[in-house]
Amino acid sequence: MRLDRLFEAGKFVVTVEVEPPKGTRVSEMLERAESLRGLVDAINVTDQQSSVMRLGSLASCHLLKERGIEPVFQLTCRDRNRIALQSDLLSAWALGIENVLCLTGDHVSLGDHPQAKPVFDLDSVSLLWTARRLKEGYDLAGNPLQGSPDFCLGAVVTPEADPLEPQILKMERKIRAGAQFFQTQAVYDPKAYERFTREIEGLKAPILVGIIPLKSAKMARFMNENIAGIKVPDGVIAEMERAKTREERRRKSAEICARIVQAVRPHCQGIHLMPMGWEDLVPEILELAGINP
Amino acid sequence: MIGQTKKPLREILEFLEGKERVVIWGCGGCASVFGTGGRREVRQLAEALSQHGKEVVAAVGVPPGEFTCHAPSLWERLKGYKEELKACQAVVVLACGDGLQVLQETLEEGFGLSRPVYPGVNTQGLMGGGPVSFQEKCRQCGECLLGEFAGICPLTRCPKGLLNGPCGGAKDGKCEVDRGLDCAWLSIYQRLKVLGKLEGLTRAPLFKDYAKEKRPRSLKVGQEG
Numbered sequence: 001m002r003l004d005r006l007f008e009a010g011k012f013v014v015t016v017e018v019e020p021p022k023g024t025r026v027s028e029m030l031e032r033a034e035s036l037r038g039l040v041d042a043i044n045v046t047d048q049q050s051s052v053m054r055l056g057s058l059a060s061c062h063l064l065k066e067r068g069i070e071p072v073f074q075l076t077c078r079d080r081n082r083i084a085l086q087s088d089l090l091s092a093w094a095l096g097i098e099n100v101l102c103l104t105g106d107h108v109s110l111g112d113h114p115q116a117k118p119v120f121d122l123d124s125v126s127l128l129w130t131a132r133r134l135k136e137g138y139d140l141a142g143n144p145l146q147g148s149p150d151f152c153l154g155a156v157v158t159p160e161a162d163p164l165e166p167q168i169l170k171m172e173r174k175i176r177a178g179a180q181f182f183q184t185q186a187v188y189d190p191k192a193y194e195r196f197t198r199e200i201e202g203l204k205a206p207i208l209v210g211i212i213p214l215k216s217a218k219m220a221r222f223m224n225e226n227i228a229g230i231k232v233p234d235g236v237i238a239e240m241e242r243a244k245t246r247e248e249r250r251r252k253s254a255e256i257c258a259r260i261v262q263a264v265r266p267h268c269q270g271i272h273l274m275p276m277g278w279e280d281l282v283p284e285i286l287e288l289a290g291i292n293p
Numbered sequence: 294m295i296g297q298t299k300k301p302l303r304e305i306l307e308f309l310e311g312k313e314r315v316v317i318w319g320c321g322g323c324a325s326v327f328g329t330g331g332r333r334e335v336r337q338l339a340e341a342l343s344q345h346g347k348e349v350v351a352a353v354g355v356p357p358g359e360f361t362c363h364a365p366s367l368w369e370r371l372k373g374y375k376e377e378l379k380a381c382q383a384v385v386v387l388a389c390g391d392g393l394q395v396l397q398e399t400l401e402e403g404f405g406l407s408r409p410v411y412p413g414v415n416t417q418g419l420m421g422g423g424p425v426s427f428q429e430k431c432r433q434c435g436e437c438l439l440g441e442f443a444g445i446c447p448l449t450r451c452p453k454g455l456l457n458g459p460c461g462g463a464k465d466g467k468c469e470v471d472r473g474l475d476c477a478w479l480s481i482y483q484r485l486k487v488l489g490k491l492e493g494l495t496r497a498p499l500f501k502d503y504a505k506e507k508r509p510r511s512l513k514v515g516q517e518g
């Protein structure tokens with residue numbers, strides 16, 4: 001079921017991020033999604049994340065929809081101008097895709113084709129506005145559409161951005177432009193997230209808290225040093241450090257995720273898991289967190 | 294000013310393969326500020342080409358303040374070198390891409406001279422600053438939005454050209470695309486806050502009109518729009 005209906009019904013929503021393959025072999029991606037059937041509410045498909053060229057999000061979402069799995073179509077402004085973005089939105093709707101996550105996208109220089117021309121004709125906010133115009137029955141140029149989509153539109157926010165105020169102003173701007181729900185950058189400190197929710201009290205939009213299972217203490221340190229808006233507390237890193245074998249690390253990682261989920265649960269409407277290859281850990285995390293499908 | 298860098302001598306020599314008689318033409322405008330085509334650089338290139346066996350029939354250092362891209366002054370100066378230009382087999386231009394093309398057109402249309410014209414610099418675009426360091430601050434979009442952004446252009450100074458607020462990628466105030474670069478949006482936010490104009494950051498999104506950037510552009514002096 002589309003996400004806005006789930007939020008309306010008061011369901012604690014669980015989405016999981018899946019990355020399309022580099023190439024045409026979609027079997028593994030579909031198996032990963034299949035393994036989560038019944039456990040999660042939607043599979044969120046990345047749009048050439050980190051600017052690494054891959055099979056498309058739109059085609060992947062279509063393949064999921066065909067199999068009865070609810071997709072969230074991630075759409076970035078990096079590779080398409082406003083004509084292509086609107087066209088892909090119409091295409092998505094024609095293929096039965098109802099949830100769209102509107103993003104600006106990473107810069108091409110961070111990916112595997114740094115020579116590519118970065119487009120960024122629109123950005124996350126103007127893309128949301130554009131998608132809403134399509135919902136209203138018009139394209140961005142004001143032309144009436146023959147049949148219009150009725151998307152559930154999502155956007156992202158970074159609860160631990162520093163400084164936080166411009167991030168909150170942009171969140172407000174996204175809501176005004178048409179965002180109906182948010183998913184966040186990975187949260188490891190529930191108290192920091194709670195502080196964020198107090199800052200956005202006036203903004204009414206459901207939030208899915210981002211959860212990335214830590215694979216090791218090294219990964220946590222790397223993210224702290226290199227990824228903006230991710231802050232893994234020292235105590236959590238120490239916990240991962242004490243786990244010696246792969247099995248211990250997986251178990252500890254699941255425990256940490258479950259603990260965060262339980263702590264943020266009263267302050268959010270769901271979670272967005274980004275397992276980055278550890279999709280098989282998702283059932284354990286959900287079970288430990290006490291989330292029943 | 295039009296920022297520019299020198300082309301490596303090796304590249305210029307490749308252009309000149311099989312061509313012995315050469316004219317070097319500089320610029321008294323931006324190229325003299327950037328140390329790519331002032332009188333000194335014209336002289337230096339003339340010496341280097343002579344050492345590589347070229348006959349430099351004229352090395353034209355243009356006086357400071359005279360722009361090679363300005364057709365009327367270029368025409369006046371070219372008239373004094375008609376014979377040398379006739380005698381040469383190639384012209385190396387130490388000016389921006391505009392300067393080179395105006396020179397090439399003036400040679401053809403004014404003198405009926407078809408000579409190969411080669412660039413001795415790489416044009417990097419409009420920049421402000423100096424005397425030593427320059428930064429790109431304006432990308433000449435044709436629709437100035439600086440009034441919206443407290444005088445800081447995000448279209449130019451944010452690598453993604455974001456018009457509607459910062460991305461989530463800045464860390465410690467630095468851009469994720471280039472850690473040496475200050476986040477333009479952080480500066481915009483701080484200045485708008487000081488000016489009491491933060492409400493602009495929650496308004497309906499801005500869209501850039503790229504029709505205003507349709508190339509090639511042309512205009513008349515004093516034109517509005």
